[in-house]
Structures are given as C-alpha cells and as structure tokens.
Amino acid sequence: MSYFQHHVFICTNQRENGESCCNNVGGSNAFAYAKDRIGALKKNGPGAVRINKAGCLGRCDQGPVMVVYPEETWYGFVDNEDVEEIIQEHLINGRVVERLKL
Helix, strand or coil: CCCCCEEEEEECCCCCCCCCCHHHHCHHHHHHHHHHHHHHCCCECCCCEEEEEECCCCCHHHCCEEEEECCCEEEECCCHHHHHHHHHHHHHCCCCCHHHEC
16 A cells, blocks of 8 residues: 555746746646645645655646656646646545546
C-alpha cells in the first residue's frame, strides 16, 4: 500500500526570458490553492493526500499541469474552479475528471 492515497505534483517551474512554463500561467497559485484546500478539508497526511510542488514536468505547452499518483493521471487546468473539481471528484471521490485529463 502507498504511503499516501493520492500524491499530487503540480508544476511550479519558472523559466527565464518569457519561455513557456507552468508558473507563467498559474502553477504556483494552483499549488497554494490545492494545498490550502486539502488542509482545510483535513484530507492531508499519511493515508490521505499529499500536494507537492514539482519542477518541470515536461508538458509546458499544456500548462499549468498536475499529475496524480498512484493512478498516473495527468491534468491540465485553467483556474481554481478546475483545481477544486479535481480535488472533489478525483482526490475525494475517486473519479477521474475526464474533461481536464491530458
């Protein structure tokens, strides 16, 4: 059994010179929102959910992006409403959000 039920990596990579990157399109904001929401819902910690920052996940043109393990589900999202949908549907109820899946 995995230490966490879900381990979420959100790209917060920042590139220089205006190159495409997740942080330019909200990666850090999404990370902060997801971490705060999981904490507020008391769904964080061993046996539950862990939200982590990630460096470049290699899908910059589809950013911001996150990947949820152990399912290996990749998501692209636009705003906190999308992140909230991923939290509620995937992380809490175990249902992949097909419309945001990459």
